[in-house]
Amino acid sequence: xxxxxxxxxxxxxxxxxxxxxxxxxxxxxxxxxxxxxxxxxxxxxxxxxxxxxxxxxxxxxxxxxxxxxxxxxxxxxxxxxxxxxxxxxxxxxxxxxxxxxxxxxxxxxxxxxxxxxxxxxxxxxxxxxxxxxxxxxxxxxxxxxxxxxxxxxxxxxxxxxxxxxxxxxxxxxxxxxxxxxxxxxxxxxxxxxxxxxxxxxxxxxxxxxxxxxxxxxxxxxxxxxxxxxxxxxxxxxxxxxxxxxxxxxxxxxxxxxxxxxxxxxxxxxxxxxxxxxxx
DNA sequence: CAAGTTACCTGACGGC
DNA sequence: TGCCGTCAGGTAACTT
Numbered sequence: 580x581x582x583x584x585x586x587x588x589x590x591x592x593x594x595x596x597x598x599x600x601x602x603x604x605x606x607x608x609x610x611x612x613x614x615x616x617x618x619x620x621x622x623x624x625x626x627x628x629x630x631x632x633x634x635x636x637x638x639x640x641x642x643x644x645x646x647x648x649x650x651x652x653x654x655x656x657x658x659x660x661x662x663x664x665x666x667x668x669x670x671x672x673x674x675x676x677x678x679x680x681x682x683x684x685x686x687x688x689x690x691x692x693x694x695x696x697x698x699x700x701x702x703x704x705x706x707x708x709x710x711x712x713x714x715x716x717x718x719x720x721x722x723x724x725x726x727x728x729x730x731x732x733x734x735x736x737x738x739x740x741x742x743x744x745x746x747x748x749x750x751x752x753x754x755x756x757x758x759x760x761x762x763x764x765x766x767x768x769x770x771x772x773x774x775x776x777x778x779x780x781x782x783x784x785x786x787x788x789x790x791x792x793x794x795x796x797x798x799x800x801x802x803x804x805x806x807x808x809x810x811x812x813x814x815x816x817x818x819x820x821x822x823x824x825x826x827x828x829x830x831x832x833x834x835x836x837x838x839x840x841x842x843x844x845x846x847x848x849x850x851x852x853x854x855x856x857x858x
Numbered sequence: 859c860a861a862g863t864t865a866c867c868t869g870a871c872g873g874c
Numbered sequence: 875t876g877c878c879g880t881c882a883g884g885t886a887a888c889t890t
Contacts, residue, residue: 581883613866613885638884656884657868672868691867693884738861747885754883803883804870843862846881 581654583719583752584795585806585814586638589660592809596662597630597642597685604678613655613695616675620698624648625677636707637715637751648700649707655693660809661686716750719788724750726782733773733781740776741769742843744788753788755845756801756823761788763822768854769847770840794819822848 581589602625607618624646632643640660642650652660662683669676675687675696687696699707716732717724732749743749745758753761762769764787767780776784800806800814803824807813817823821831826839830850840847 585883653884655867656882689867690869691882691884693866695885736860742861745884756883801883806883844864 581638581658581800581806582754582757582795583635583638584757584792584798584816585800586635586640586654586752587796588800588808588814589654590633590635590640592812593640593660593685594633596683596809597633597679599629599631600679600682602626602628602630602677603680604676606676606678608672608674610674610692612674612689612692613653614697616696617698620700621650621675621696624698624700625650634704636704636712636718637747638754639711641704641707647702648698649702651695651697651699651711652687653695655689655691655695657691657805658687658689658694659805659807661688661807661811662809714748716746716748719750719752719785719792724785724789726778726780726785729781729785730776730778733776735774737772737774739770739842740767740773740784741845741847743773744784745843745845750788752792755847756803756820757788757791757795759823759848760821761791763849763854764791766853766855768851769842769849822850824848 605621605625607616628644628646630642631645634641638653640652663686665678665684670688672690673686673688677685733743741758741762744753761784765784767784795801795816798814798816799808799812801816802813803817822837825837826848828837830837830853833850833852835850835852837848837850
């Protein structure tokens with residue numbers, strides 16, 4: 580489901596509810612997500628503690644506790660977080676519930692179970708950067724992410740640019756939707772081999788990735804079928820899609836029929852006239 | 859080693 | 875109505 584904008588929208592929505600509230604209970608479905616839910620450890624570390632900070636790294640949400648533990652949630656494709664009255668029945672695919680004193684419960688629901696729940700005890704961001712995130716590239720809004728960086732990382736590579744910008748080792752947070760939209764905005768064909776892309780084009784691409792991700796956050800993310808923010812609202816950035824899912828429709832810039840091609844197993848949409856760089 | 863493919867899992871949808 | 879194939883916002887483990 581979620582790419583960087585959706586995760587960020589969820590983070591912003593959770594903030595007013597999760598900080599500084601006493602955690603009184605943790606329960607789990609017992610089903611395996613991407614990893615086994617560390618139920619015993621969650622209970623030991625979270626109950627009687629409070630979250631004092633909620634941050635994001637790549638597509639992971641990081642709940643920092645007052646004991647220097649970090650609860651880490653990845654939403655996979657279909658993960659959702661929301662608040663529910665304790666007496667409200669669990670839904671199918673609810674996998675974890677965190678109860679707060681005299682307050683609604685935080686519930687994690689994930690139909691396809693591609694998400695993950697981890698807890699790093701008595702750890703720090705620095706430790707995480709050296710373990711869980713050691714393979715992760717920069718955040719798209721970090722100072723080091725720019726055209727020069729992409730150009731340098733692309734040297735000696737010949738993979739299609741769409742795979743390149745979706746590769747977490749290069750830059751985090753860009754998934755299928757925003758990769759398609761960013762490449763359209765930058766006028767670069769998704770199959771272009773990265774070693775053929777000029778510094779100027781990479782500079783434009785880096786800028787468009789940043790602009791589009793920010794714009795999508797402002798719109799509350801994209802809701803294709805089931806994305807909901809923590810407060811239960813759907814996003815509306817999908818109204819601003821120029822190419823994603825628009826196979827056969829006219830290009831908004833030139834009227835040419837948009838095309839679809841599968842790259843790395845993912846649907847890719849483009850305008851052959853506006854994104855005419857060589858493959 | 860880089861690039862491409864498959865697997866993980868459930869549900870929605872279209873064709874027959 | 876139902877069965878079957880295909881597809882879906884992600885990522886890591888495979889294979890080539």
